[in-house]
Amino acid sequence: MKKIIHNGVSVNLAPQTYLPAEDTYLLLNASLATVRAGESVLEIGSGCGIISKILKEKRGARIIASEINPHAARCTRSNGVETIRTDLFKGIKAAFDVIIFNPPYLPTSRDEEIPGWLNYAFDGGDDGRETIDRFLTEAWRHLKENGRVLTIISSLTGIDEVKKRMDEIGYTTSELDSEKHFFERLVVLKGEKVEERVNRNSYTLST
Numbered sequence: 001m002k003k004i005i006h007n008g009v010s011v012n013l014a015p016q017t018y019l020p021a022e023d024t025y026l027l028l029n030a031s032l033a034t035v036r037a038g039e040s041v042l043e044i045g046s047g048c049g050i051i052s053k054i055l056k057e058k059r060g061a062r063i064i065a066s067e068i069n070p071h072a073a074r075c076t077r078s079n080g081v082e083t084i085r086t087d088l089f090k091g092i093k094a095a096f097d098v099i100i101f102n103p104p105y106l107p108t109s110r111d112e113e114i115p116g117w118l119n120y121a122f123d124g125g126d127d128g129r130e131t132i133d134r135f136l137t138e139a140w141r142h143l144k145e146n147g148r149v150l151t152i153i154s155s156l157t158g159i160d161e162v163k164k165r166m167d168e169i170g171y172t173t174s175e176l177d178s179e180k181h182f183f184e185r186l187v188v189l190k191g192e193k194v195e196e197r198v199n200r201n202s203y204t205l206s207t
């Protein structure tokens with residue numbers, strides 16, 4: 001089995017599983033800066049499991065992962081992270097302090113799909129936001145009060161559109177980091193379920 005070493009942690013890789021790339025490392029650094037010792041963390045779409053494994057080892061996070069790709073789910077498990085093979089949150093009941101997702105964010109037409117499970121790593125549907133929109137909507141009920149979602153998108157995905165969606169759902173949104181690449185800008189977004197705003201929204205709804 002192939003391995004890489006990052007931050008002093010050895011990580012197994014596997015075929016048909018997303019190879020850690022610029023987006024992985026940008027989101028990993030933001031996660032390391034955000035997750036506090038002992039917090040409960042769910043990583044959706046863990047790929048080989050690099051982010052989860054490093055958060056577990058370096059932050060002592062109580063972490064579980066979910067993956068739709070069976071090869072990636074097996075690889076994350078081989079890296080010592082409890083992993084559920086499922087679509088986003090299906091079958092997961094718990095609420096978490098932090099939920100992390102490096103989603104498929106590239107606009108992809110049907111004739112651009114790649115064969116096999118790896119397509120799930122890239123294919124964001126026609127506008128790039130199909131999976132992200134579902135993720136942001138479903139994550140809300142899996143966050144504890146004052147919990148945070150961390151995600152990464154590209155300028156190709158439509159950064160303003162994603163921020164608008166987060167605002168509609170109720171998140172207090174900020175940009176944690178960004179990086180310019182050849183054909184895109186990558187941006188790490190944090191969405192907080194701020195207690196005050198949740199209470200204000202439910203007050204407005206009930207009056």
Ligand SMILES: C[S@@+](CC[C@H](N)C(=O)[O-])C[C@H]1O[C@@H](n2cnc3c(N)ncnc32)[C@H](O)[C@@H]1O
Pocket residue numbers: 018019020021023024027044045046047048049050051066067068069072086087088102103104117120121122131
């Ligand atoms: C861009 S890759 C990121 C992998 C890894 N977290 C990283 O940063 O290197 C996106 C991952 O999300 C997974 N994924 C896509 N849609 C999913 C879904 N609906 N439910 C669970 N996992 C999903 C893919 O299989 C893929 O492993």
